[in-house]
Amino acid sequence: MTDAMQQVVVNDEDQYSLWPLDSQPPTGWRADGFTGSRQECLDHIDAVWTDMRPRSARAREGGEPC
Numbered sequence: 001m002t003d004a005m006q007q008v009v010v011n012d013e014d015q016y017s018l019w020p021l022d023s024q025p026p027t028g029w030r031a032d033g034f035t036g037s038r039q040e041c042l043d044h045i046d047a048v049w050t051d052m053r054p055r056s057a058r059a060r061e062g063g064e065p066c
Contacts, residue, residue: 004021006040007034008044016032
């Protein structure tokens with residue numbers, strides 16, 4: 001089985017996910033610009049998504065503005 005190309009997508013809460021490269025991200029999600037194999041995308045997400053709390057939770061806790 002080949003490893004289909006993926007893209008990293010992010011929503012307004014700064015939550016990340018994978019989506020097939022040949023498909024538009026679902027409503028509420030946008031491409032973050034990184035594409036690659038599933039593992040490469042997971043590695044990218046691991047590197048950039050350092051705070052798993054949604055943006056709104058971080059803002060409530062005084063971490064950053066919404």
